[in-house]
Amino acid sequence: MDAFVGKGNGADETAPVAAPDPIEELRRLLLVAEHSQVAKIQERLDDPEIHAEDVSRVLPEAIALRATKDRDLTRAMLPTVEEAILSSVRKDPHVLVDALFPVMGPAIRKAISSALASMIESLNETLEKSFSVQGLKWRWEAWRTGKPLPEIILLRTLVYRVEQVFLIHRKTGLLLQHVSATSGGVQDADMISGMLTAIRDFVHDSFGGSREDSLDSFRVGEFTVRIEQGPQAVLAAVIRGNAPPELRSTLTRAIEAIHLEQGEALANFEGDATPFERSRPHLEECLKTQQRSRAERGAGARSRRAIAFLRGALAVLLIGIAVWSFFAIRRSRRWNAYLERLAGEPGIAVIGSGRRGGRYFVRGLRDPLAVDPVAMLAESKLSRESVSSDWKPYQALVPEFIAARARDVLEPPRTVTLTAGDGKVMATGSAPHRWIEEARARSRAFAGLARYDDARLADDDGRELEALSKAIEGRPISFDLASAELRPEESDTLATLSRDLSRLAQLAAAVGRTVRVEVIGRGDSSGTPEANLAISRLRAERVARALSSTQESGVTFAARGVGSSEPLRPEIDEKDRELNRSVTLRVLVEGGPGRSVTR
Amino acid sequence: MIQKKVCMLGTYAVGKTSLVSRFVRSLFAEKYHSTVGVKVDKKVVAVGEEQMNLLLWDLYGEDDFQKLRTSYLRGSSGYILVVDGTRHETLEKAVILQNRAREAVGATVPFVLALNKADLADKWEVEDSAVEELVKQGWPTFKTSAKTGAGVEQMFLTLARRMAGLST
Numbered sequence: 092m093d094a095f096v097g098k099g100n101g102a103d104e105t106a107p108v109a110a111p112d113p114i115e116e117l118r119r120l121l122l123v124a125e126h127s128q129v130a131k132i133q134e135r136l137d138d139p140e141i142h143a144e145d146v147s148r149v150l151p152e153a154i155a156l157r158a159t160k161d162r163d164l165t166r167a168m169l170p171t172v173e174e175a176i177l178s179s180v181r182k183d184p185h186v187l188v189d190a191l192f193p194v195m196g197p198a199i200r201k202a203i204s205s206a207l208a209s210m211i212e213s214l215n216e217t218l219e220k221s222f223s224v225q226g227l228k229w230r231w232e233a234w235r236t237g238k239p240l241p242e243i244i245l246l247r248t249l250v251y252r253v254e255q256v257f258l259i260h261r262k263t264g265l266l267l268q269h270v271s272a273t274s275g276g277v278q279d280a281d282m283i284s285g286m287l288t289a290i291r292d293f294v295h296d297s298f299g300g301s302r303e304d305s306l307d308s309f310r311v312g313e314f315t316v317r318i319e320q321g322p323q324a325v326l327a328a329v330i331r332g333n334a335p336p337e338l339r340s341t342l343t344r345a346i347e348a349i350h351l352e353q354g355e356a357l358a359n360f361e362g363d364a365t366p367f368e369r370s371r372p373h374l375e376e377c378l379k380t381q382q383r384s385r386a387e388r389g390a391g392a393r394s395r396r397a398i399a400f401l402r403g404a405l406a407v408l409l410i411g412i413a414v415w416s417f418f419a420i421r422r423s424r425r426w427n428a429y430l431e432r433l434a435g436e437p438g439i440a441v442i443g444s445g446r447r448g449g450r451y452f453v454r455g456l457r458d459p460l461a462v463d464p465v466a467m468l469a470e471s472k473l474s475r476e477s478v479s480s481d482w483k484p485y486q487a488l489v490p491e492f493i494a495a496r497a498r499d500v501l502e503p504p505r506t507v508t509l510t511a512g513d514g515k516v517m518a519t520g521s522a523p524h525r526w527i528e529e530a531r532a533r534s535r536a537f538a539g540l541a542r543y544d545d546a547r548l549a550d551d552d553g554r555e556l557e558a559l560s561k562a563i564e565g566r567p568i569s570f571d572l573a574s575a576e577l578r579p580e581e582s583d584t585l586a587t588l589s590r591d592l593s594r595l596a597q598l599a600a601a602v603g604r605t606v607r608v609e610v611i612g613r614g615d616s617s618g619t620p621e622a623n624l625a626i627s628r629l630r631a632e633r634v635a636r637a638l639s640s641t642q643e644s645g646v647t648f649a650a651r652g653v654g655s656s657e658p659l660r661p662e663i664d665e666k667d668r669e670l671n672r673s674v675t676l677r678v679l680v681e682g683g684p685g686r687s688v689t690r
Numbered sequence: 691m692i693q694k695k696v697c698m699l700g701t702y703a704v705g706k707t708s709l710v711s712r713f714v715r716s717l718f719a720e721k722y723h724s725t726v727g728v729k730v731d732k733k734v735v736a737v738g739e740e741q742m743n744l745l746l747w748d749l750y751g752e753d754d755f756q757k758l759r760t761s762y763l764r765g766s767s768g769y770i771l772v773v774d775g776t777r778h779e780t781l782e783k784a785v786i787l788q789n790r791a792r793e794a795v796g797a798t799v800p801f802v803l804a805l806n807k808a809d810l811a812d813k814w815e816v817e818d819s820a821v822e823e824l825v826k827q828g829w830p831t832f833k834t835s836a837k838t839g840a841g842v843e844q845m846f847l848t849l850a851r852r853m854a855g856l857s858t
Contacts (some may be wrong), residue, residue, distance in 0.1 A: 263765030264730075265693040265745060281693060285730030285745045293727055294760045362692040362742075362767060 101159060123656060125242040159390060186238070193351040195345055206310025227401065238282035251332035251381040252539045254314070257284050258349065259325045260360050267367040270374040287309040287327050291318065321346040323357035328377055338377075345373040357530055367443065424479075426451055436462055438487040454481035486540070495540050501535045507548065515542040521549035524602045552602050557597045560678035563608075567673040568634055575616070575629035585634075588676065589641040596645030599680050606645060609677040610635040612652040613659065615668040620654055627653030691734070693743040694853050697763055699791060701783045702751030705806040707838035709772060710748050713846050715741060718837050721738030726748045735847060737854045738786040744850060760788065766855045769801045770845070775833070776813040781805075781820060788829075798850035801829075804845050808835040 119126075137143050157164045180187055234239075259281060267282035292504040294306040308317045315334065319326040319342035326346045330338070332518045349370045350357065356366045430453070433439050438461025444453040451473075459463060465480055484490070494511035503509055507520045516537070518530065527550055534543030566588055568581045577585070594609065599606045612631030614623030631650035658671045693728040694805070698706040706724050709716050714733045719795065727783035729748045734741055753757045763769065769791055784803065791801065805816060825831050830848055 260765070263693075263695045263764070263767070264747075265695055279732065281743060281745060282730050283697070283746065285732075286728070287745065289730060289762065292759070294759050294766070298757050322809035362694050364693060365691070528760050 093673035128613060134135050142186070152309040185322075192322055193347050193354075196347050200539070229400075236674050247616045251315075251330050251334040251338070251340070251377050253334070255280075255328050255347075256285065256377045257325075257327040257329075257331040258367060258374060259327060259355070261288075261320065261323055261325050263362075264292075265362060266358075267357075267364050268370050270371060270378055272378050272380065272559060284327075287316070287318070294370040294381070310566070317342060319343055319346050321350045321541060323354065323360075324349060326374075326377070335675075341377050343559055345377050348373050354486070405546075419657070422473075425472050426478075428474055429468065432467060432471065433464055436464075436467075437489040438462075438492055439464060440485075440487075450477060450479055452479045454585040455483070456485040457482040458487035458492055459484055459490070460495055461487065463637035488540065493537070496537055496540070497534070497543075500533050501530045503530065506551070510612045515544045518543070518545040521551050521554070524550045533596065552598055556595065556598050556602075556680055559598070563591050563595065563676050563678055566673045567670065569669060569673045570630050571616075572672065573626060575633050577633060585637055591637055592638065592642055592646055595678065595680075596642065600645050602683050604680050607647050607649065607681055608635075608638070609675060609679065610638070610648055610650040610674060611657070612650065613657065613671050614652075614655050615671045616655040616658070616662050620656075623650055626652075627654050630674050634676075638676075691741050691743050693745060693756055693767055693832045694850070694852070695745050695768040696849065696853075697747045697766045697769040697791075698772060699749060699758070699769055699784070701774070701777075701780045702753040702778050704772045704774040704835045706751060706772045709749050709770070709804060709806060709842060709845075710746050710836060711765060711803055712836040712839055712842050714746070717743060718839075718841070722773065733846075735851045735853045737847075740854065742850050742854060744846070745810050752783070752787070755807055758790070760790060763791055763794040766791075766795050766798060766799060768849050769795070770849060771801060772804045772806055773816065775805045775807050775816045776810050776818075778815040779841060781816050785824075796825075799851060802849045802852075803829045803831040804834045804841075805831065807836050808840055809832040828852075849850055 103126065109628075116499075130620065135145070155165060176187070252272060254273065255271045256267060257270065260267050264285050266281040269280040271283070290309070290478065291306045305320060305466070306318055308315055310316075312517060313331055315330045317328045317334065317338065319328070319339070324346065326349075328340050329340070329343055353366065353370060375517060380405075404603070419499075430444055433441050433453070433455075438456065438458030440457075441453060441455040443455070444451070446452070453464070464482060468475055468478055468480075490511040492511075494509050497509050497511065497516040501509065501518075503518065504522055504526060507518055507522045507526075510517050510519070518536070522530070525547060527545060530545065537543075566584055567586075568584055569578065570576070571578060592606070596606050610631045612627035612629070612634070614627045616623070618626070628651070631652050635648040635650040655671065658667075659673065660667045660670050660677065662668050662671060696804070698710060700706050702724065703722060707723065708718060708728070710729075711719070714731050720825055723769055725748055727750060731743050731746045731748060736742075737746060747762060749758060750756065771791075773784045774780040782838055786826050788801065791799075802808065805821065821831060832841045832845040832848070836842060
């Protein structure tokens, strides 16, 4: 073609010089059509616009052709494509995100699920084992409550149920499609859709940072609302119970599929939701009530086999329980009676009691004086082996124990009664003086427990002293008129006095005292006072001498005469006078500690 | 059925909730309740041959403490600017809100202006001249009373027709 054109050009150069050359003329005539074609081709080559149009026609085929031959084209285009993607992301990342959304999700899920697969396998195995026992438990619960088994299983295993699914247009918040698990559905799905969007907007505005941060889920009473968002639409699932993480991927799959199939309809949505009838199957896919189905079926099969055995075992068990309860109840009653008795016993304080490891136990404090609680077991028809007893000794402040303890310490004679009460130990009755003294000393042994009180305890020795003194003092020794000689008939009286005085001295010595005897002489009123005084003094001295000669020690005598100034009896006749002509003794027990025995 | 999102805009206590309540449930309560956040209500209206489901987003009234979040306006097909005729400043606020709404959803989205509390004629503050100015600018304006119901239905239906692209 080049040669042809060249010749043509040459011809043009020569044309104006010479007159029309016939050959040239012939050529022009012959090739006129070709000539215009050549001109057109030239024009095409020179015009870039037409050129571009030409290339665009063959470009896809050319690229395809070249790609089959070698990879030079890929290499050549790589920097440009990379640069283009980069600048697209810089300009607005969401364009690419929106474009890649339907493919990115599945790819990521696939990668994650394969990584988790091995882990889940071992987890499932563990779950299977635990559920077999669980299955029996549910049957037991159904039997016990009278509810049908499916209801129990549903109650216990209904991990979740997706009650409703809303497909919501993301931008307007308008409802595109709605499905409900229950036939009744919901009255104002479109209002709920709006509110959900408002809530999402609110949460996003309040907390969300970037465009992609948004509300994933929230709880309303027993419902959880899970929100799965795509670029154009949002899926909201209202779930009863606790949905597993797998549900999330179900929702994700659904929203991805809807975007893939109806991306254009979503983008052009103007309020008419009819095109989205098509999305119903995807939403219904999310509605499934999901139970722990696999695990439950496994448990069910095993439990069916086990249930027959269980019924037989149950009957045996019930009889066993009945027999056992009879004995248990009887034992329990005896035990309670025993504890009651213990509580009533003085000197026993129960601190703790109960049943541990199949045995009863009781622990507490016991006064050594109290009854033996272990011995009491037999009386309550409880075996010693069935009860563990732990008794710590202590002293009880029970009156009878204080009294018993006091008796131990004081060793009182039979004439003494010891009683306890009001924080004191009281001694009553009578006792020898020596014991009384000793008892006071010994009572210090229980000083902390009770005060010793012997105010109402009579002193035996003191009483005898008193009686003897009285006897001695009531025995006058008579004298003849104007005589100071001892009359023979008074010798008995003197002997008696002498003996009594000896005894008196002995008793007094026992209580650490001495006896002083005043010998008082008298005269009758017939003589003169002076004579009477003189004779009375003589009489007293005479008796004193006679008595002191019979006493070894412990008694001192003092003689004095009172004349007729202290008559024993007013003198009316001779008998009175004879009585007043006498000597009488006055006993004084003196010295030493303790109570006085004088009148 | 065509659904349309409609937002109620206006200062606090101008009667947005009351207008929705009157329009949707034919109820009016003297007691004032402040709207917190958003409450969505709906009403189906006949527009020409078609039925239209209006989803009324009753937004909280803007006050000194909370500015309106324009994100709530996203996707609205129309909005209603509510003014309390007895408080002049609420009209000025409505003009400001209209500017913000236009920025958020675009100038082509239809709206109407409701001069509410028309029953309180003796306390009326909004001057006719100011209203006329807005009408001249092409604001479809209605005197409404949520209490008596006057103008309410007409106002909502006008907006519905405009959203449907029908003549009004």
